[in-house]
Amino acid sequence: MKNLPSPPTPRGTPGPHRAPPSPSPVPGPVPVPGTAPRRTVLRWAAAAGALATAGTATACAGGRAASVRTSGPVTLSLWTHDQGYQDFFARSVPRADRATRFSYRLRVTRAGAQDLVTKLLAQAVAGRGTPDLMGFEIGNFARMLRGDLSARLLRDWTEDVAPLGDDLLAARRAPYTVDGRLYALDSDTPATVYYYRDDLLSKYGIPADLGTWEEVARAGARLYDKHRVSLGAVSTGSDLNQVVQLFAILLYQRGGALFDAHAHPTLDSPEAEETLRFICDGLRTGFLVDVADFYGPSMQTALKRGSVAGLWMASWYKTFGLQPNVPEQSGRWRIRALPRFSAGGGRTSVAGGTGFTAITGKANTEAGAGFLSATWLTEEAQIRRYRELGYLPTRRSVFRSPELLALEDTFCGGQRLFEVYAPLVDHVPAYYQSPDQSILMDVLSGYLIRAYRGDLSPREALRRATSDFRAQASR
Amino acid sequence: MTSIPADRLRDPRSLPPRATTIGGRAAGPRRGPARAPYVFIAPFYVLYVLFMVVPILVAVYLSLCEWVGLGPPHWVGPRNYAHLLTDVSFHRALGNTGVYVLVSVLVIVPVALMMAQGLNARGLRARDLFRVAFFIPMVVSPIVVALIFSLVFDRQFGLANSVLRAVFGLGGFDWLGDPTLAKVCIGLIMLWRWAGYLTIFFLAGLQNVPRSLYEAAELDGAGRFVTFTAVTLPALKPVTGFVAVTSFISAAQIFDEPFLLTHGGPGDATLSVAMFIYRAAFERQQFGYAAAAGVVLFVLVFTISQIFNRLLGIGRAS
Numbered sequence: 001m002k003n004l005p006s007p008p009t010p011r012g013t014p015g016p017h018r019a020p021p022s023p024s025p026v027p028g029p030v031p032v033p034g035t036a037p038r039r040t041v042l043r044w045a046a047a048a049g050a051l052a053t054a055g056t057a058t059a060c061a062g063g064r065a066a067s068v069r070t071s072g073p074v075t076l077s078l079w080t081h082d083q084g085y086q087d088f089f090a091r092s093v094p095r096a097d098r099a100t101r102f103s104y105r106l107r108v109t110r111a112g113a114q115d116l117v118t119k120l121l122a123q124a125v126a127g128r129g130t131p132d133l134m135g136f137e138i139g140n141f142a143r144m145l146r147g148d149l150s151a152r153l154l155r156d157w158t159e160d161v162a163p164l165g166d167d168l169l170a171a172r173r174a175p176y177t178v179d180g181r182l183y184a185l186d187s188d189t190p191a192t193v194y195y196y197r198d199d200l201l202s203k204y205g206i207p208a209d210l211g212t213w214e215e216v217a218r219a220g221a222r223l224y225d226k227h228r229v230s231l232g233a234v235s236t237g238s239d240l241n242q243v244v245q246l247f248a249i250l251l252y253q254r255g256g257a258l259f260d261a262h263a264h265p266t267l268d269s270p271e272a273e274e275t276l277r278f279i280c281d282g283l284r285t286g287f288l289v290d291v292a293d294f295y296g297p298s299m300q301t302a303l304k305r306g307s308v309a310g311l312w313m314a315s316w317y318k319t320f321g322l323q324p325n326v327p328e329q330s331g332r333w334r335i336r337a338l339p340r341f342s343a344g345g346g347r348t349s350v351a352g353g354t355g356f357t358a359i360t361g362k363a364n365t366e367a368g369a370g371f372l373s374a375t376w377l378t379e380e381a382q383i384r385r386y387r388e389l390g391y392l393p394t395r396r397s398v399f400r401s402p403e404l405l406a407l408e409d410t411f412c413g414g415q416r417l418f419e420v421y422a423p424l425v426d427h428v429p430a431y432y433q434s435p436d437q438s439i440l441m442d443v444l445s446g447y448l449i450r451a452y453r454g455d456l457s458p459r460e461a462l463r464r465a466t467s468d469f470r471a472q473a474s475r
Numbered sequence: 476m477t478s479i480p481a482d483r484l485r486d487p488r489s490l491p492p493r494a495t496t497i498g499g500r501a502a503g504p505r506r507g508p509a510r511a512p513y514v515f516i517a518p519f520y521v522l523y524v525l526f527m528v529v530p531i532l533v534a535v536y537l538s539l540c541e542w543v544g545l546g547p548p549h550w551v552g553p554r555n556y557a558h559l560l561t562d563v564s565f566h567r568a569l570g571n572t573g574v575y576v577l578v579s580v581l582v583i584v585p586v587a588l589m590m591a592q593g594l595n596a597r598g599l600r601a602r603d604l605f606r607v608a609f610f611i612p613m614v615v616s617p618i619v620v621a622l623i624f625s626l627v628f629d630r631q632f633g634l635a636n637s638v639l640r641a642v643f644g645l646g647g648f649d650w651l652g653d654p655t656l657a658k659v660c661i662g663l664i665m666l667w668r669w670a671g672y673l674t675i676f677f678l679a680g681l682q683n684v685p686r687s688l689y690e691a692a693e694l695d696g697a698g699r700f701v702t703f704t705a706v707t708l709p710a711l712k713p714v715t716g717f718v719a720v721t722s723f724i725s726a727a728q729i730f731d732e733p734f735l736l737t738h739g740g741p742g743d744a745t746l747s748v749a750m751f752i753y754r755a756a757f758e759r760q761q762f763g764y765a766a767a768a769g770v771v772l773f774v775l776v777f778t779i780s781q782i783f784n785r786l787l788g789i790g791r792a793s
Contacts (some may be wrong), residue, residue, distance in 0.1 A: 118757050121544040146760035147543035236652050238625070238737045291631070292651070298631050438758045442564075446742015449652060472564050 067363060071101035074367040078106050079120070079131040081113040082354070084389050085187070089133075091388070092375035099374035102367050113137035117144070120359075124153055132364040133372060136184055138175050138353040139241055142437040145178055145263070154183040155358040155369055161185075164377070164395065172394045174261070174430035176355040184355025185376050188316060188391035191424050192249050192349040193335040195317065196310035198413060200229065200332075204309075213250075213278065213339045216310075217287045223309075224286030231310040233299065234279055236452055237292035240445035245351055246294065247448055249312055251275045252429045253349035254341050258444075263434035265473075267444065268466040274343060276451055276458035283452055290452060300325040312338055314351040315421065319390030323411055331413045335420050348424040350431050392421060399425045436473040443468040531773075538767035543760045555767035565768060567743040568751040571658065572727055575747060578662040579669065579726035584719055587670045591677030592707070606678070609671030620664065621735030625651070628660050628736075654744035657737050661745055664732050669725070673718050680714035681707070716787030720780050727776045748772045 080086055086108045093104050109131065111119065117140045123129040130153075136144065144150045158181050161168050169189055176184035201208050204223055210216045220231035235242040248258060256271030266272075282288035289308060291298040302308040303326045313321065322333060337347045356376060358368035375381050382393035383401055393399060399422045408414045434440070444465045451461035538555055540548035559565050594605055612620070627634045628650035640646030650656050684707065692702045708715075730749040733739055739746035739754070746754075748768065756765035783789070 114758070121760075124545050143758065143760050147546070149543055149545055149760070152545055236649070236741075238651050238740055240738055240740050243740075292629055297626075298629060301632060435760070438754070442739070442754070443742065446654075446740060446744065449741045468563060472562055 068365070069102075069363050069367050073103045073105070074364055075105040075107055076133055076364055076368055076371060077109070077131040078133045079109045079111070079116050080135040081111060081116055081137055082135070083110065085135055085354070085356075086110060088385065088388055089371075089375060092371075092381070092384075095381070096371045096374040099378075100367075100370040102370060104367070104371055113140050116140070120153070121149070130359050130362065132362060132368040133356060133358055135187070135354050135356045136176075138186075138355065138431075138433070139437070139441075141176060141184065141355055142433045142435060144183070145433060145435040145437075147435075150178045150183045151181070153359060155360045155365055157182045157185060157357070157369075160369070160373065161377075167395050167397050168377075169394055169396060169425070169428065171350065171428045171430045172353065175353060175433050176357075184357040185372060186394050187354045187356060187376070187385070187389075188352065189394050189425065189428055190314035190316055190350055190352040191392060191421060191428050192253070192312055192314050192338060192351055193420060193424075194310060194312050194338050195322065195333055195335055196231075197306070197329070197332050198334045200306060200309040204229065206231075206309075208334065208336065210339055212342050214342050216339050217278070217282055217285070220282070220287030220310075221285035228286070229307055229309050230286060230289040231308075232282065232288040233291050233294065233302065233308050233311050234283070234288055234452065235292070235294040236290040236449050237294075237296075237298070239293065241441050242294050243445040243448055244441050246312075247276065247279060247444075249314075249349045249351050250278065251349075252431070253338055253347075254343075254345040257429070257432065258440060259432045259434045259437070261430070261432050263432065263436075265434070265436075265440060265466060265469055267440070267469070268462055271345070272462050273458050274341070276448070276462060278341075280451055280454070280458055284454070295321060303329070312349075315392050315417075316352060316390055318409075318411060330411045333412050334415055335412060335417060337420060337424060346427045346429060348427050348429075350428055353431075396425055436469070439472045440465075440469050443472065534766045534769055537763055538770045540763045540766075542762040544756075544762055548763065551763065555764045556771070558764065559767055559771060564743050564746065565748075565751055568746045568748045571733075571744070571746055572729065572748045574658055575661065575665065575729050576723055576726045578665060579722045580719055582662070583666050583669050584673060584715070584722055586666060587673035587718070588677050588711070588715070590670060590674040591681055592703070594674065594678055595681040606675070609674050611671070612668045613672040615668075617731035617735055620668065621732070624660070624664055624736060651737055652741055654741055657741060657745045661732050661736065664736065665726070665729070668732075669722065673722065676714055676718050677711065680711045684710040712787070713789065716783070716789040719787065720783045720789060723783060724776055724780055727772070727779075 078086070078089060080089075090106055090108075093106065096102070096104050113136075116134065117136065120130060120134060144154065161173075161182060172186040172189050173182050176182055176186065196208055198208065204227060206219050206223060210219060216231055223229050223231065234246040237243070244258075251257070251272055254271045254275045256269050256275060257266045260266050279288060283290060289302065291302060293299060299308070299321075303322070311317075318333070318335070322329070338349065340347065356372055358365050358372060362368075376385075377395070379395065379398050379401065382395055382398045383403055385391050386393060386404060387407075393401075393404075398404065399418065404418045405416065405422065407416065407418060409417050447456065447461040447465040447468075450456045451458050456464070537548060539550060539552055541551045541555075542548035590609060593599075594602055594609075599605075626632075630636065630647065630649045630652060633650065635650060636646045636648055639648070648656060650660050688706045688710065689702060692706050697705060728749050729747045730753065733745040733747050734750050734753070737745045739750050749772070752765045752768045752772070755761045755768060
């Protein structure tokens with residue numbers, strides 16, 4: 001973190017160390033014996049106060065990077081929004097101690113993902129109190145893309161990961177790369193797959209290996225007609241990011257994107273229109289159902305009732321969506337690669353992620369970087385991270401780990417999930433972010449819902465969303 | 476207590492000498508009395524300047540800059556204000572806030588008056604119980620309120636649709652997903668939260684209306700409606716003015732309800748100006764733009780509340 005320039009003090013302005021101003025020319029009461037000691041006391045008190053203030057100010061301004069720690073005991077301040085990360089890092093301390101010259105202790109602060117970024121910026125303005133390590137939920141990292149916030153606050157990892165070459169997936173560097181520099185290390189390769197209830201599809205005679213979305217849509221429409229069961233869900237609730245996320249997963253699979261590598265919006269595209277039309281048609285036929293909260297009670301109820309027998313979602317959804325909400329359905333779920341779109345696109349998509357990084361310019365910056373390298377980038381760490389947290393590796397080679405390939409998942413009926421994930425790793429699309437991403441989420445969510453309702457055609461919804469976005473972006 | 480003759484009071488020279496020393500030193504008779512009042516009120520004004528005037532001036536300065544939240548702000552002049560003029564999202568926020576203000580002043584204030592009138596009725600039992608019951612929504616955490624009402628208004632499993640379906644055979648209303656219904660929901664929550672609180676003010680006002688006025692109206696043969704319009708309403712004018720202005724100011728700055736219940740959505744359908752400011756500053760790192768919107772909100776609220784003050788004669792003797 002760079003020092004913030006402090007405003008210059010005008011010449012002659014009384015500073016905290018200056019003598020008190022001379023007595024007023026207006027005649028006052030004549031000093032009498034006995035007043036001097038009190039004045040002296042007051043002067044000393046004022047001087048002490050001024051020194052204390054100056055000391056505090058100095059601490060505020062220069063409390064960082066007094067001396068860079070290169071070894072020995074160090075207490076890292078870690079900010080994260082997720083208890084899982086907190087526990088994982090706590091368990092990783094002995095390994096990090098062995099892998100580095102440091103002896104680590106962690107002091108963890110946990111808060112909402114958005115609040116963490118706000119707090120980081122506030123502390124940075126104050127010049128003190130920033131963490132040594134911090135996790136940015138991917139959507140909130142977009143806030144760090146504004147101006148030069150990333151370069152000012154975050155450690156540059158570009159040179160550190162260079163030796164890994166293509167093994168560290170470029171798709172997972174993209175969201176945290178600004179002007180060609182990498183500022184955070186992702187916790188996951190959140191590839192999306194199709195989750196389905198094996199028992200229900202068998203019961204209703206729906207093949208689980210339908211090759212295209214169009215085939216799934218036709219089968220889903222028939223299924224809904226007969227049994228009121230859907231094969232997918234989208235969100236139409238008040239969580240705007242969630243509304244966009246369910247659409248964006250299919251958009252990225254189809255080959256579209258929200259932003260390109262230069263952070264320019266790419267929403268107004270044939271792929272986006274086709275994707276939106278596909279969802280709108282699905283909602284009308286009942287192949288898809290809309291829920292108010294994809295991660296909350298409404299989706300949980302739909303899953304428990306068995307009225308949703310399949311859905312597209314990221315790899316982490318099994319751990320954080322299905323298992324907690326429908327534990328009684330353990331053994332009945334399976335995953336497969338997403339069905340393809342007939343008109344083109346890939347085999348998977350992407351949703352989510354959290355980038356961890358060290359805050360730059362601090363005494364503990366290098367200690368934090370060492371800790372993160374040891375617990376986040378090594379093959380052992382990435383395997384352990386999957387086993388403990390359910391997050392897929394970000395290194396290509398780790399997907400071929402015999403240990404991971406042999407893992408059988410109880411919740412998915414003993415399925416070897418990496419037999420599905422491993423072939424997808426090279427198809428994970430890059431997810432580029434923009435400082436104006438929040439604007440797009442806000443405007444797009446509203447128009448998506450209007451299109452879902454049939455109030456607007458997909459073409460019109462996307463055209464208006466793009467137009468509104470352009471009108472609001474880059475203020 | 477020793478009394479001093481009146482003729483001696485008129486002549487200061489005849490008064491006994493004032494104590495000129497405190498603890499053995501001069502008490503400063505010339506300076507003390509002149510400065511003492513200022514010294515006593517100084518703490519308030521020092522804090523007022525530090526925490527009100529300075530932040531407002533900084534906000535005005537910031538509104539003329541571009542600032543991402545760190546580093547030096549870049550001066551851009553009135554560009555932020557020019558952008559606000561063309562920002563459809565800000566226009567929607569202004570429109571929505573206007574709706575909330577109208578709901579507050581034209582619906583909630585009259586409902587609160589009616590409730591107070593009911594509570595003030597002679598012979599009403601459990602008056603205090605009603606008063607507490609009406610006041611409770613005001614002290615419930617907005618987070619809890621949002622949680623409860625998000626369950627009430629859930630399209631698929633909410634109480635509102637279930638009741639409508641059971642009683643009228645209707646249902647399936649997307650309360651929070653439909654732009655118009657979402658605004659209605661926000662208005663209902665405002666009514667639920669604020670009406671009881673405002674009732675307390677009206678009730679206090681009603682209890683101060685002299686009974687003789689009602690007796691005179693009764694003697695003149697006035698019915699209930701005429702008594703209400705000819706006696707109660709004029710007597711409550713100062714209270715009504717105060718309640719209307721404070722309700723207006725609160726509604727113009729509404730944040731909790733739309734933020735917690737709908738996040739301003741769907742789209743910008745329930746976005747308020749205060750939420751617009753929050754979103755610009757803390758989701759988009761556009762602090763200068765947010766400050767400009769804040770200044771516009773301040774000017775609007777200040778101007779309109781001043782007009783209200785003049786029209787309703789708040790603070791002036793009747």
